[in-house]
Amino acid sequence: MARARRRPARNAARTSGTSPLSSREPTPEPEVAAAAPNTHTTGAEACPGCTTESSASFNQFEKESWIRCDVCKTWYHWRCASTEPPSFLSEDDKKDYNIDKIDKWYCKPCLDKDPSRVITLKAPTRKSDRKRNYQDYANLNLGLTSDPTRWMRMLENKTFKPDKFKRMHGSEVTVEWLEEDEDAMMEPFVVEKPDGLGMKMPPSDFSVELLAEMVGEETPLEVIDVATQSASPGWNLGKWADYIELEPEAREKIYNVISLEVTGTKVGDLVLPPKLVRDLDWVENFWPGTRKGKGHPYPKVQLYCLMGVASAWTDWHIDFAGSSVYYHILRGSKVFYFIKPTPANLAAYERWSGTELQNSWLGDLVDEVIKVTLTEGNTMIIPSGWIHAVYTPLDTIVFGGNFLHSFAMPMQLKIRKIEIATQVPKKFRFPLFSKLCWYVGDKYLRDLKGPAGVLYPARVLTSLLALADFLVSEVRILERGSDQAKKEVKEQIPADRVKDPAAVARELRWRVRVAAGNASDDEGATVKTNGAGVKRKRTAEVEDERPRFKNFKPRRWDNVVEKSDEEETRVVKAHKPVEDDEAWKERWVEWTTNGVDDAADVQVKSRTETIVRIRRTGEGLERQRVERVVESWEWVD
Structure with missing residues (x-):
């Protein structure tokens, strides 16, 4: 030839x-x-x-x-x-x-x-006017169909619970609301107008064509084929803009874009998440600013532009690592289907994910499905762990982002375990999750060690204990794991902040327990909460003895001086605690001796103990002065 x-x-x-x-x-x-x-x-x-x-x-x-x-x-x-x-x-x-x-x-x-x-x-190419029906054999082998309308057909005979989620004004969505209301951010809520959210978005006439011009038409883009819910290769923003311009009947396939992150672009400069999100976001508040510049990878998950055409469908999922989501409809509409993250529903989701069950309707395996419709200008916050699927009734542009925070660590870790159990590829998980947890743990430890002391709501203390337990589990891998496991854990520890991971993890856990009202070092202990605060079931306790735990090596003081003033004696009147009165324990914590009726004379001996400690630091000198008043109460017969 x-x-x-x-x-x-x-x-x-x-x-x-x-x-x-x-x-x-x-x-x-x-x-x-x-x-x-x-x-x-x-x-x-x-x-x-x-x-x-x-x-x-x-x-x-x-x-x-x-x-x-x-x-x-x-x-x-x-x-x-x-x-x-x-x-x-x-x-x-x-x-x-x-x-x-x-x-x-x-x-x-x-x-x-x-x-x-x-x-x-050469022989002429045989041509035919007959339209051929090509089979997607790769997806057929996986049990998938190439029909994008099958999702809507699934919905035809399903029933949904009415949407009763809160509708809030933007000015009500604050950290104070979250701290005071135990039910805050336990279920999705909608803000129908952006006023008061402290949020910035592009103008409503913002287009995909303008997006492509500002970000760059050659920018690679991950596009989802709705029929198979898998990636379609070979796309960039310019090609996507051309596709969007087509009339719906001219589009051979239905595609969806759900992972275009625009941080650092001209479009990113037009977007600012709601103030509540910025106040809570771990990446915003705990990842060092010096580690966000060029050449320093960090979790860029805060500014997504999502673009779906009419009839697009995103199947059931939970956002990576149980991260919460803010979601603003710039133009168009979205229909959400929610499943509450109860233990039974999460177990059903785990069985459904990555198996042949994934071709069926997950709603048939759970207690109920809630339907929510969002329109142009609506903003929704989706809390950690909520299972959801999304339908796009007309061409839509959405801006949103993901964030981890200190009120939801138990759920965030639970979802991460499900991701590991269902073998979700690492590229689809929350980026640098473990490293972010170390930065957060290190900062909270320094705050808990500060002389001023910090008071945290019960939900935060419960979340911090879960964080500390996770970091301790990472330390145990360093101590007992395989060489490969040790390497992976070590790579995620930020050496610029965490010099002794074992000490940081275990001291954080101990100080969180102290802040919760107990000081036991029992590794198997748990913290339980009720409406009044945080309580813990104690298994061992020794009075006036510093807790000790494995591998905890506190920094040594260069000099410690202790002194005690001479003992003073005075007489006051106070109720004597009796055996059948358990309430005296709480009363005596803040006891006032003045004006006490029907009380007996008490001889009070008191002395003041002072401890002064100094040590050198990288910045200079640290001096700590602690005064303690010790009283001995003895009733006079």
């Missing part, structure tokens, strides 16, 4: 026709080629058909076509070697005769040597 190639004619002009197969330097044109263009030299690198006149006519800026003889394997310029079209061709085909139609081709010397040789053409 004849071989044809194209190459820039400027090389041919310089070398008078170097063979495209040659890897050697061009050689001067043989004189015989100019004098006798029809001379046939087997293996020669110059085009044997070239003449001085034909070489001079080459345009060095055009690509020149070459063809090889099927017998002697010599390469010719097509313009030098082309012969008259075969006689069997019709007049129309002769007009369209070109190198691409050649099947077997022979040079003139080879034809002269054997007249039985005939130049032949």
